[in-house]
Ligand code: AMP
């Protein structure tokens with residue numbers, strides 16, 4: 001099975017990267033898409049952005065990018081009208097829509113993760129915090145665009161965070177229940193698995209840089225950069241994560257009657273006791289997708305179409321990757337993540353895209369009526385480069401991000417720095 005025409009739902013750099021990858025073997029329409037998604041791919045397929053509800057788009061395959069429409073049941077609605085969809089239904093999407101549901105699955109399926117408890121009242125939460133050794137991790141149960149997590153060594157800070165979350169003042173309804181965890185330590189890694197309901201196949205591992213500032217300082221963001229491959233992370237580790245984390249989750253879901261056809265994203269920490277799950281997401285990660293798909297040599301359209309049909313086996317061999325490395329550096333708006341200042345003109349995108357190996361994915365841009373490209377989201381551009389190794393990919397990505405301009409551009413300077421030296425940061 002393959003698809004000739006694919007509809008992607010979403011508007012960010014992840015959807016832009018999916019469009020280019022799927023556009024190697026199919027015509028792609030992205031709704032609502034973004035100003036970067038248009039024209040033809042090198043292989044001659046068309047890329048279109050159009051703000052049209054997905055059910056009104058005719059396609060052989062629908063790929064839903066962000067978590068919110070998945071949690072809201074868009075995949076169920078499309079399937080109910082006979083469409084082939086890559087993306088879990090509302091039942092599977094609860095893994096990301098509720099951190100408590102995700103942790104419960106870990107407990108029931110025996111998946112290694114941090115000790116945890118969930119609370120919707122302050123005093124039991126405070127008692128639990130005071131009994132933990134610290135550092136402390138406080139998460140909103142509901143969706144918070146990657147920003148609802150506090151990790152702190154200070155119990156008083158953890159308590160005020162719980163207070164703000166539970167009162168609804170910091171994250172609204174998403175925070176009215178919190179999950180408190182023991183902190184783990186070790187390098188983080190993201191592994192994506194394409195799932196067909198029973199079977200799964202891993203994509204190349206990647207690393208995401210979550211904090212806004214150099215040296216992993218400042219608040220958590222949606223991700224300020226990414227790289228793939230990772231030093232020391234080979235097939236053996238990927239197999240271990242598949243065996244101990246991804247496959248047990250998928251089997252548990254299947255036994256519970258959840259037909260999970262979509263991407264399962266395992267956010268992992270490589271602790272002294274081996275890989276542990278930090279979180280599951282139910283969609284491609286952003287900006288990891290930009291680097292993973294840049295390295296993919298197999299046919300993504302065929303892989304996702306087979307998974308969506310319920311049997312990925314004929315296409316499992318498509319999950320292949322080049323030896324080359326990819327590095328993505330995000331250019332964010334000033335004030336990101338708490339209060340990004342938007343609307344300023346953006347220049348240099350085309351020039352950056354002409355550098356060898358470089359693709360500039362649009363994350364938060366908009367074309368004004370007069371044709372000027374302006375910033376329209378906290379993360380504005382995800383500048384991604386391929387190179388023969390991480391050091392050369394990194395050099396190209398930084399050269400390219402230096403060519404894009406907008407007022408107050410925020411860039412981390414240490415994306416893939418340690419990885420390029422062979423260290424897993
Ligand atoms: P999450 O949204 O659950 O992925 O959390 C965002 C980030 O917070 C993760 O990528 C980690 O850097 C950090 N984090 C989350 N849970 C823990 C934990 N139990 N221990 C240490 N750090 C964590």
Ligand code: GLY
Nearest residue numbers: 208223285286287
């Ligand atoms: N890069 C983190 C995420 O997509 O959730």
